[in-house]
Amino acid sequence: MNIEYIQPEGRIVKIRKRFSRSGLVVTAAAFVLIASACGVVPSTNAKDFVGGSIKPISQLKDASLTVSSKEYDEQLVLSQIAITALQAAGANVKDKTGLQGTGTVRKALTSGQADLYWEYTGSAWFEILGQTETHPGRELYKKVSDMDLTTNKISWLAAAPMNDTYAVAVTKTFSEQTGIKSISDMAAYVEKNPAAGTMCVENEFLQRPDGLSGMKEKYGIQNIETKLMGVSVVYTQLAAGNTCNFGDIYSTDGRIVGLNLIPLQDDKEFFPSYNPAVTLRQETLQKYPEIKGLLDPIVAKLDDKTITALNAQAADGMKPRTIAVNWLKSNGFIG
Incomplete structure (x- = not known):
């Protein structure tokens, strides 16, 4: 499969790469990221958060x-919420956040290098557990949590109401120029204008059955030229x-x-639910x-509106730790 990879500085490098279907292949080079991730969070104890629930x-x-x-960003913010809450309860917490990709962080959990992290129901169902059929959000959570516990002895805490699913976006200007509002509109447009079917994608979306390949099949999209880049670079490019x-x-x-981006309506309801939950x-x-x-x-207070606002703060440069502490204080969890 020929693709383009765009590095963070924007330089385009032609590469040929074979991806595993599950995306769970973890090389030694990738796994070493665990050892080089962030160190211990500055010392904090319950006395620092007196006055909260x-x-x-x-x-x-x-x-x-x-x-x-x-x-x-979202994972970093969620992890700092968990870290701060655990510290407020009296635990000593080591920060091993910021690992690259689902496979690497899951390996950290199962190997004992990490004790907990936030995972998404859709990611676990398709990528970790290797399933292919789709289910409604609440039903999917039950199936994922039951199977992961039975098969892998991984427990899932309650899932948040927020749903950080995949979406396809265009710029506001492009939407206004073309009239594209939905993925069906996109399919029709690129069929008539093959050269316009350029799509910036990150690695996991390219690999997974609930990503590009499944979307193309669901919507009958043929003319897509993918340009592979890091998650953050997709937005800026x-x-x-x-x-x-x-x-x-x-x-x-x-x-x-x-960035004035417009998410396209998933009018055929292809993308599954991605409700996050703490796994351990x-x-x-x-x-x-x-x-x-x-x-x-x-977790019960983390709905779409809340997490989008917290993510926006991270995008503006606020540190995930600061975001987490401020939000926990504003909701009365800590003083």
Whole structure:
């Protein structure tokens, strides 16, 4: 498969690459990222957060827990929310966030290098568990959590109401010029204008059955020229309007508004639900069952509007730790 890879500085390099269907191949070079990820979060204890609804939990006092995450803003913000809450309850938390890709962070969890991280129902169902059929959001969560526990001894806490699913976006200008509002409109347009079917994509969207290949099949799209780049670069290159007319995005990303991007309506309802939940090894939850009671009330408040606003703060340059602390304070979880 011939694709273009656009590096962060915009230089285009022609490459030929064979991707695994599951996207879970983790090379030694990738896994070393675990060792080089962020270090310990600055020392914080429950006394620093007096006045909120989170109280010190005796069973978590001095518990040593490592929190991990994937590399993009939303994952970094969610992980800092969990880190701060655990610290407020009295745990000692090591920050191993910012690992690249689902396979790497999942390997950190299953190998014991991390104790918990946020995963998405859709990512787990298709990429980790290797399933292909789609299900409604609540049903998907039950199937994922049941299968992961039975097969892999990975426990899922409650899923957040937010749904960070895939979407296809165009610039506001391009939408107004072409009248494209939906993915069906996109399919019709590129059929008539093959040269205009340029699409900026990140690695996982290119690999996964719930990504580009499945979308093309669902909508009958033929004329797509993909340009492979990092997650963040997709947004900037799409907004610039020179490299591609279409791009894959995350539906709750804070950059959508700031960059004047228009998510296209998924009028055939192809993209599955991606509700995030904290995942941890069964043995960890059995040792510290109080983690569920601590995090579930926080998770319940993370809807689409909330996470999009938090993501926008990250896109504007605010540190994920600051975002997490401010949000937990504003919702009364910490003082």
